[in-house]
Amino acid sequence: MIRIAFFAEILFEEHDGAARTMFQIINRIDHDRFSFFFIYGQGPKEIVGHRSIRVPTLNMGVNKDYSVSLPALIRGRIKQELDNFQPHVIHIATPSFLGFFALRYARSRNIPVISLYHTNFLSYIPYYFRKVPTLIKPVQRWMTSAMRRFYNHCDTVYIPSCAMKKQLEGLGVQKEKLILWQRGIDLRLFNPQKRDMAYIQDITGNDRPNILFASRLVWEKNIQTLIDIYKRLRETQLSHNFIVAGDGPAGEEMKRQMPEAIFMGKLPHTKLAKLYASSDVFIFPSISETYGNVVVEAMASGLPCVIADGGGSADLVRHGQTGYKCLPKSAGDYLIYIRMLLADPTLHKFMHDTGLAYAQKLDWKNLTDRYFEEVTRLALQPKERMVWAAC
Secondary structure (H helix, E strand, O other), X not given: OEEEEEEEEEOOOOOOHHHHXXXXXXXXXXXXXXXXXXXXXXXXXXXXXXXXXXXXXXXXXXXXXXXXXXXXHHHHHXXXXXXXXXXXXXXXXXXXXXXXXXXXXXXXXXOOEEEEOOEOHHXXXXXXXXXXXXXXXXXXXXXXXXXXXXXXXXXXXXEXXXXXXXXXHHHOOOHHHEEEOXXXXXXXXXXXXXXXXXXXXXXXOOOOOEEEEEOOOOHHHOHHHHHHHHHHXXXXXXXXXXXXXXXXXXXXXXXXXXXXXXXXXXXXXXXXXXXXXXXXEEEEOOOOEOOOHHHHHHHHOXXXXXXXXXXXXXXXXXXXXXXXXXXXXXXXXXXXXXXXHHHOHHHHHHHHHHHHHHHOOOEHHHHHHHHHHHHHHXXXXXXXXXXXXXX
């Protein structure tokens, strides 16, 4: 039995794309081969069927949806339970206080570490510190150093896109540690057969074309450009509905600046799948993604995508073939391609087909099988071959 200690800030399955990715692994654990011990901040009281510890958290006021785990408050308990568990491998989700605690523990016990690169933290800093711009560069330098130190002390780092691989290499992370591990898609849930025009017309009250944005509503998703797109569309004669699915701290200001948009709030995946398949164009201006789960969900639903040419999402679209990529902050760019897709049924069908074909190659089972193979390899490697540099 291979034992894995799994450290994560958030373990609410539907919280965001990173959490859903982790649960693709968690929900496929073979209990005959693997035993997992979960140490996490935000999440349920326990992870049913597994050992678990919930760590105290503190919200820093930067983003009400996210809190920082404080393992120092129960350091003794965590170490004691880890020593009793005797993990063969440690999985660390993020280079947070909890992540560095886990890394120090792993080094002290000579335990190999695997990490999945989920969040492009550096891209968030200009948003979080926009009111004190003099802090942006110092914080970026500090975070760059912390990320380089953290990932260079992991044995394996799964990264979701080539863009993120280049970014981490640029920060000084050793490239031999970086392994491309794209995200998968549940094709039984997200597919064109979920299209339901009665459903979406009941939402909109009309039969106009529907332009959809789906994501957490946080400013670091380049929400200001989304608002600009909405306003530019309102100035045109283009018949459309503008639909926003998701919630978050930017939601109230978005509603104020986008009074004619239809805000759906956070939807369960069954309804979101139906909304994707029943819409006509998906727009996504975020450049802070490490991957872009919503883009793949839209493509798997047969929904043509118009996205920002930046971040991990950009790797998912081949411009003019499986979708369109725009200058990230140019609302006019997005309008060009939105109009093209809505005006040309042949083009729309082509993008529907090519995007769908791409998404259908991404199978979660193959990806999670690779993860479990890598964990097994790390667990079985000879201890004397593990070499750690000093922090």
